[in-house]
Amino acid sequence: MRRANRLYRLVELLRSRSSCTGAWLAGQLQISLRTLYRDIADLSLSGVPIEGEAGVGYRLRHNVTLPPLSFDSDEIEALLIGTRMVQAWADPDLERAAQAAMAKIQNVLPAAGRREAEMARLFVPSYRRERPTWLHDIRLAVRHRHIIRIDYVREDGAPSQRELWPLGLFFWGPTWTLIGWCELRNDFRHFRVDRVQSVSVQTRHFPDQKGRRLEDFYAQIEQREGIDVKDRKRLA
DSSP states (O other): OOHHHHHHHHHHHHHHSSOBOHHHHHHHHTOOHHHHHHHHHHHHHTTOOEEEETTTEEEESSOOOOOOOOOOHHHHHHHHHHHHHHHHHSOHHHHHHHHHHHHHHHHHSOHHHHHHHHHOOOOOOOTTOOOOTTHHHHHHHHHHTEEEEEEEEOTTSOEEEEEEEEEEEEEOSSOEEEEEEETTTTEEEEEEGGGEEEEEEEEEEOOOOTTSSHHHHHHHHHHHHOOOOGGGGGGO
16 A cells, blocks of 8 residues: 555544554554554644544544545455445445445546446345345434334244334345344344334334443443454444
């Protein structure tokens, strides 16, 4: 990665979080800590408002707007594979959004970048499987924090009705799973979206209640399974 691109990426990483450790930044950029410290010093001298705190990490004192840089080959392929996955496996609204987003990206690519995108041999077949009927409604309920009532068929074929706080959708390829707080069980539960028979979106909103948030679900998994799932939060 060229140094100019690396410095740009460093600022973008700092913008993405409230604080970032040096080790995490170096790992994301695939550079040594020594190189990272030099890059941060150079950015600070050029006027980028970076501050560091022992035991916390680095952060930006205020937001910084950067001019766009061209995407490299790996970044173009990552965007292509991501949009094609959405087109193949998400609901129709997200499929259209992915197409529109990719069109916008291609419009600002230089000629060489457009050729890279056209020549990329990365495909995501859908195998003509039907997408989960209720994926769109559940996705919007997660976004707007609406309580939902679902009719569900369990793995053993038994029917079940639940009232849920929908917290996040996870794509396991090709299966979508809903994580929610179940009012019947008074605990977190997960449901395969393709087994949902009907969804009724309620007018009630669920609060950001400690102990019932997605972050609490991760903490429960970490404690029970003894694994670190922090990096998976980006899937939610």
